[in-house]
Amino acid sequence: MYRFHGVLEFVEVIETGSFSAAARKLGKSKAYVSQRVSQLEDRLDTRLLQRTTRKLSLTDAGEIYFRYAKSVAAQLGEGEERVRDFQHSLTGRIRVSIVDGGLGEWYLAPALARFAALHPGVNIELDLSSRLVDLVAEGFDFTIRVGRLEDSSMMARKLTSIRYGLYASPAYLKSQGIITHPEQLQQHNCLTGATNRWQFKLDGNVIEVKPHGSWHSKSGQALIAAAREGVGVVRTANFYAKEALARGEVVELLTDWTREKTRVWIIYPSGRHLPQRVTAAIHFLLDEFRDHDYL
Structure with a gap:
């Protein structure tokens, strides 16, 4: 059983004062919250709460556990906020594989450099190669390739021709x-x-x-x-x-x-939540080449 199941629910019950209030705050049913707290008690093999019809109170074991659980819940909440901020910020690394030769060196690399200049918090890692890369296995955020598309499982946007x-x-x-x-x-x-x-x-x-x-x-x-x-x-x-x-x-x-x-494509994995910095880079390139239907 996952060791943190019930921890957040337990903390919310104590901080809100009831199972009903905790359920509303978490967007869950009262039965769900009660079950999670009961599973937590079963896993710890001790009672954390004294339940009466009028109020809830912590047992001695519950007092000890709450001090640590509250700290864990706070850190998890902060971690989620950091991840959301990072996901939606224009900071971090972007790994790109682009076709080599004149197209990559004269047009694509300079365009990506202009994007990097606008967003100094972004680190561009650029691979110029004519080989077909495995985006997921090799950890690339997107690739730019020329000609026929080989992998229909990927998303593709026409960049230019x-x-x-x-x-x-x-x-x-x-x-x-x-x-x-x-x-x-x-x-x-x-x-x-x-x-x-x-x-x-x-x-x-x-x-x-x-x-x-x-x-x-x-x-x-x-x-x-x-x-x-x-x-x-x-x-x-x-x-x-x-x-x-x-x-x-x-x-x-x-x-x-x-x-x-021949068409030039931006290719990226489908069914994934792309970080904002990657989405911004893709849209920047599409805008850069919008008026260049042909090179």
Whole structure:
């Protein structure tokens, strides 16, 4: 039997002066409170209260026990208040796992840093990794991932989307020829990344190309660097190509064709009461990217 069963009820009976008053304060029935106190007496194998029709009084054993029980009840009450305050305060640690690379380093990490600057009582522990993490087993509060959701038991909120483009350097196109149709990519050196298919859509037509070439990397920065140097044609997230495009080091190809877009998700455990600091961080990120439907 749980050793503290009946302790709080016993203290309330003494402090309020009756089982009825204690029951009202605790939000329980009189029978429930009486049963808990009786179970406490049975466990201690002694009578704590003298019960008469007119009043309640403590036995000698009850006097001794009440002094300690009152202290325990006060500490438990204070502990509950501390936990509630902590749960609803913006203090404490937040463990986050976010996708690595440009998305994590250029967009997500700075956004979380802005949140931390606003709330100095929050400690951010940031893991940048492309691996799939087990939120519960590894103790993460939430994760940010790209693409298809694998675990339907988790809650997911769309943060933004990534738009992809097709890029090559002017020097490469001058030597290898202009690309005007996706099927021409089969005759070009394609710089490949995490995906082994490139999909293009135009006026209801869908063309899927399996790229092949001499350069492979899961790093978007490495891919666009190779494209700048004229190694080949790359399909990558627009944000990787933005600066090179502005400097004229690469040009965008097949702009009439629609490329696939990938969603970015905030994922967190379902069915749990999230601490206020975690909820605040999630809402902050959603607000930060609200006007950025595409990156």
